[in-house]
Amino acid sequence: MCLAQILDVFERVRAHxxxxxxxxxxxxxxxxxxxxxxxxxxxxxxxxxxLKLNPKEKTLFLFFLNHPEGVRLTHLCDHKRELEQLYSRFxxxxxxxxxxxxxxxxxxxxxxxxxEVLSRIKSKIIGAVGSKMAPLYLISGDRDEPKKICLDREFxxxxx
Numbered sequence: 058m059c060l061a062q063i064l065d066v067f068e069r070v071r072a073h074x075x076x077x078x079x080x081x082x083x084x085x086x087x088x089x090x091x092x093x094x095x096x097x098x099x100x101x102x103x104x105x106x107x108l109k110l111n112p113k114e115k116t117l118f119l120f121f122l123n124h125p126e127g128v129r130l131t132h133l134c135d136h137k138r139e140l141e142q143l144y145s146r147f148x149x150x151x152x153x154x155x156x157x158x159x160x161x162x163x164x165x166x167x168x169x170x171x172x173e174v175l176s177r178i179k180s181k182i183i184g185a186v187g188s189k190m191a192p193l194y195l196i197s198g199d200r201d202e203p204k205k206i207c208l209d210r211e212f213x214x215x216x217x
Contacts, residue, residue: 069104086190086193086208086209086212087100087101087102087103087186087190087212088100088101088102088212088213088214089108089194089208089212089213089214090214090215090216091119091122091213091214091215091216092216092217093216093217094146094217095146095147096115096119096146096147098110098115098118100185100186101214103185103186106185106186107185108181108182108185109181110178110181111177112144112147112148113144113159113163113174114174114177114178114181115143115147116140116143116144116147116160116163117140117163117174117175117178117196118178118196118206119143120136120139120140120143121196121204121205121206122206122213123139124205125205125206125210126203126205127198127202127203127204127205128203128204128205129201129202129203129204130166130171130204131166131201133163133164133171134164134165136164137160137161137164140160140163140164141156141157141160144156144159144160175196178195178196179191179195179196182194182195192207193206193207193208194206194208195207
């Protein structure tokens, strides 16, 4: 790696940290942009940091972003059709059976897949926005209560 590339990497890291500090000082949430058909997720106020989620993680995150009132995890099975539509957007295969099977695992309370996906989302959000701002973007809620993303939807921007 040449010196110019190393300096560029350091500069991007520095800029990202400054964006985080500024957002924390302003005590205001960062916007999240949902972009294009494939629904890429960016934090424009954090140097356009991308929240990189795999298809199942993105499906669950966007589902809860679309339900500000929250949904109990035990009621996810009532939303299978919506989850399947979201998930089929993010997988390359035209295999509807595979889509149904993936969503069946996600909504099955006896399978640990749901909690694994939520845990991975949490980890990736903390990595993107930091632990101080993360609670606004996490899918959270007390046991047996609706889970939701607390972020005020005025900070969510959809772009094609």
